[in-house]
Amino acid sequence: xxxxxxxxxxxxxxxxxxxxxxxxxxxxxxxxxxxxxxxxxxxxxxxxxxxxxxxxxxxxxxxxxxxxxxxxxxxxxxxxxxxxxxxxxxxxxxxxxxxxxxxxxxxxxxxxxxxxxxxxxxxxxxxxxxxxxxxxxxxxxxxxxxxxxxxxxxxxxxxxxxxxxxxxxxxxxxxxxxxxxxxxxxxxxxxxxxxxxxxxxxxxxxxxxxxxxxxxxxxxxxxxxxxxxxxxxxx
Amino acid sequence: xxxxxxxxxxxxxxxxxxxxxxxxxxxxxxxxxxxxxxxxxxxxxxxxxxxxxxxxxxxxxxxxxxxxxxxxxxxxxxxxxxxxxxxxxxxxxxxxxxxxxxxxxxxxxxxxxxxxxxxxxxxxxxxxxxxxxxxxxxxxxxxxxxxxxxxxxxxxxxxxxxxxxxxxxxxxxxxxxxxxxxxxxxxxxxxxxxxxxxxxxxxxxxxxxxxxxxxxxxxxxxxxxxxxxxxxxxx
DNA sequence: CTCCCTACGTCAATGCCGTTGACATACCCT
DNA sequence: AGGGTATGTCAACGGCATTGACGTAGGGAG
Numbered sequence: 001x002x003x004x005x006x007x008x009x010x011x012x013x014x015x016x017x018x019x020x021x022x023x024x025x026x027x028x029x030x031x032x033x034x035x036x037x038x039x040x041x042x043x044x045x046x047x048x049x050x051x052x053x054x055x056x057x058x059x060x061x062x063x064x065x066x067x068x069x070x071x072x073x074x075x076x077x078x079x080x081x082x083x084x085x086x087x088x089x090x091x092x093x094x095x096x097x098x099x100x101x102x103x104x105x106x107x108x109x110x111x112x113x114x115x116x117x118x119x120x121x122x123x124x125x126x127x128x129x130x131x132x133x134x135x136x137x138x139x140x141x142x143x144x145x146x147x148x149x150x151x152x153x154x155x156x157x158x159x160x161x162x163x164x165x166x167x168x169x170x171x172x173x174x175x176x177x178x179x180x181x182x183x184x185x186x187x188x189x190x191x192x193x194x195x196x197x198x199x200x201x202x203x204x205x206x207x208x209x210x211x212x213x214x215x216x217x218x219x220x221x222x223x224x225x226x227x228x229x230x231x232x233x234x235x
Numbered sequence: 236x237x238x239x240x241x242x243x244x245x246x247x248x249x250x251x252x253x254x255x256x257x258x259x260x261x262x263x264x265x266x267x268x269x270x271x272x273x274x275x276x277x278x279x280x281x282x283x284x285x286x287x288x289x290x291x292x293x294x295x296x297x298x299x300x301x302x303x304x305x306x307x308x309x310x311x312x313x314x315x316x317x318x319x320x321x322x323x324x325x326x327x328x329x330x331x332x333x334x335x336x337x338x339x340x341x342x343x344x345x346x347x348x349x350x351x352x353x354x355x356x357x358x359x360x361x362x363x364x365x366x367x368x369x370x371x372x373x374x375x376x377x378x379x380x381x382x383x384x385x386x387x388x389x390x391x392x393x394x395x396x397x398x399x400x401x402x403x404x405x406x407x408x409x410x411x412x413x414x415x416x417x418x419x420x421x422x423x424x425x426x427x428x429x430x431x432x433x434x435x436x437x438x439x440x441x442x443x444x445x446x447x448x449x450x451x452x453x454x455x456x457x458x459x460x461x462x463x464x465x466x467x468x469x470x
Numbered sequence: 471c472t473c474c475c476t477a478c479g480t481c482a483a484t485g486c487c488g489t490t491g492a493c494a495t496a497c498c499c500t
Numbered sequence: 501a502g503g504g505t506a507t508g509t510c511a512a513c514g515g516c517a518t519t520g521a522c523g524t525a526g527g528g529a530g
Contacts, residue, residue: 004490006506013497013506023508046488056509058489067488119350119403123422128431131423135433149440154453161396168354187358188366196363198370205384218389218457225456228463239519241477248477248526258479281517291480293518302517 005065019054025063028053029077032070033110041112041171072124075117080126082106083133092141093223099134100159100219107163108213114167118160131156142230151226158222162215184210240300254289260298263288264312267305268345276347276406307359310352315361317341318368327376328458334369335394335454342398343448349402353395366391377465386461393457397450419445 008025016022028049035052036044046067050057064070082102088095107114121127134155138148189207193200243260251257263284270287271279281302285292299305317337323330342349356362369390373383424442428435 004507011506012499015495015497015507017508045486047486058510059508061489062507115354119400121404123419128422128426128434132431132434135437139433139436145437145440149437149444150449150452153444153449154456157397157400157449158393158453161398161400162392163396164399165354165392165396169356184358187363191363196367198374199363199367201374202370202380202384205380209384209388214385214388214392217385218393221389221460222453222456224463225460228459239478246477247528250478250524250526252479280515282515293481294479296518297478 004061005063008063017053017055017059021054023053023055023059023063025073028060028063028070029073032074033077033113036112036116037110041115044112044116071117072120072122074113075120076122076124076126078106078110078113078117079103079122079130081109083126083130086133088133088137092137093227095137096134096155096223097219099130099137100155101216103130103159104163104166104213104215107160107167108170111167111170114163115171118164118167143226147229154222158218159215162213162218166213166215239296240298243298252288252290252294256289258288258290258294258298260308263295263298263305264308267309268312268348271347271351272345276350279347279351306352307355307357309348310355311357311359311361313341313345313348313352314338314357314365316344318361318365321368323368323372327372328462330372331369331390331458332454334365334372335390336451338365338394339398339401339448339450342395342402343405346402346405349398350406353399353402378461382464390457393453394450397448397453401448401450 011024014022014024021027031052032044032049035049039048044067046060047057049060053059060070064073082105083099086099086102089098107118131152134152135148138151139145143151184207188199189203191199191203199206246259249257249259256262266287267279267284270284274283279302281295282292284295288294295305299308317340318334321334321337324333342353366387369387370383373386374380378386419442423434424438426434426438434441
């Protein structure tokens with residue numbers, strides 16, 4: 001007992017740190033996002049977070065049980081930002097497309113955080129709201145419940161999966177990024193047409209396409225296939 | 236000069252460690268995969284790897300520039316394993332489905348490694364072979380080059396994205412996993428039907444679906460949509 | 471067969487990291 | 501006004517990746 005972490009809603013005392021900062025779970029999450037955006041994913045350490053907050057590093061443990069716990073909170077915050085201000089239009093396909101792009105964009109805005117947190121199920125408030133919204137769109141569109149659940153699952157995991165992958169590219173330090181490009185030039189762009197005819201034939205298209213996220217296209221394919229099923233409720 | 240790492244193909248001297256083990260890049264990658272499979276992703280440290288190999292930890296740096304470099308090698312090894320023994324059947328849709336499932340399965344077999352490495356572009360031999368195969372299937376199926384490249388990109392990134400996400404679930408320690416399930420029970424399964432009608436109506440379906448990967452379904456949707464486009468080369 | 475060069479395994483040190491137990495203070499409630 | 505305790509702080513622990521220096525033994529040259 002005398003648990004180290006007191007849940008945020010029932011916090012009463014707020015005692016400023018030596019440097020005069022009044023801490024809160026929200027401030028810590030925001031500071032963590034800022035830190036990670038400025039200095040990369042590897043900057044997210046308890047010690048540096050403490051320094052950025054103006055507090056002793058161990059103060060963080062009064063708000064989160066562990067760094068993992070903090071990560072979950074960050075993930076939920078991003079999900080919340082993705083939904084901020086969203087309103088359904090009534091067109092299920094457009095609505096799902098918008099939600100998917102919003103989730104993706106929210107994570108792309110904090111690639112390092114996405115890399116750390118997008119693959120976690122948070123079970124927190126913002127995540128639950130998102131689930132409710134997506135399921136509602138599908139059921140109102142006329143998908144029978146089992147189909148709605150299956151499409152929901154594919155849709156959500158697709159957006160999160162792409163978020164992680166695309167974040168990984170953005171999160172790489174500039175040095176590694178240019179190194180990656182040189183690897184590409186060295187290995188792919190000059191492959192022998194006799195051993196790798198298909199890469200050789202499409203090399204120019206590949207280099208152009210590589211620089212964009214494939215998510216919008218993949219999302220459109222998923223939605224098109226889902227719509228095609230609305231008519232045929234078989235199989 | 237006197238570079239710390241000598242590339243594997245031109246290695247001549249093989250000097251056993253104190254414990255009598257003869258090292259090689261391959262042995263290190265295999266040992267890393269075994270380590271990570273046995274004791275989780277957090278067990279992949281240079282020190283523990285050294286111990287598992289029967290060598291001083293710093294010997295690893297004679298074969299890889301950094302842990303990141305090692306990770307890339309592990310990723311490429313998994314891609315290679317996914318393709319091992321694969322042969323095209325001539326049915327493009329079945330072939331792509333098989334490759335997708337193989338990639339996914341290869342990473343699921345080593346979830347901790349997948350989590351660390353699936354979002355990296357390796358540029359190494361096995362990755363290049365996979366790219367060539369997939370592009371070949373699409374171009375032979377009759378997709379025009381720009382379309383083939385776009386579908387290739389969506390297909391590959393979707394497979395890797397799902398691999399990361401599904402690996403994350405498998406990689407969680409047993410304790411965290413059951414904790415997750417309890418969170419689910421506590422928050423989702425008993426949500427008020429008036430505030431969250433859609434979750435409440437489908438809760439039983441959600442819990443059943445949650446335990447499977449959505450990848451096969453998402454893959455089928457992608458392939459169905461791609462096939463639908465083969466006829467209409469417009470837009 | 472011998473000698474030399476240097477590749478590569480080893481050692482030790484550096485500066486990080488997360489986490490925790492003990493402590494003290496100042497906040498809030500009564 | 502006073503007490504209980506929440507919360508910020510301090511110090512310490514063990515583990516981490518990485519690197520420079522060292523020496524020994526493998527292999528090529530003659």
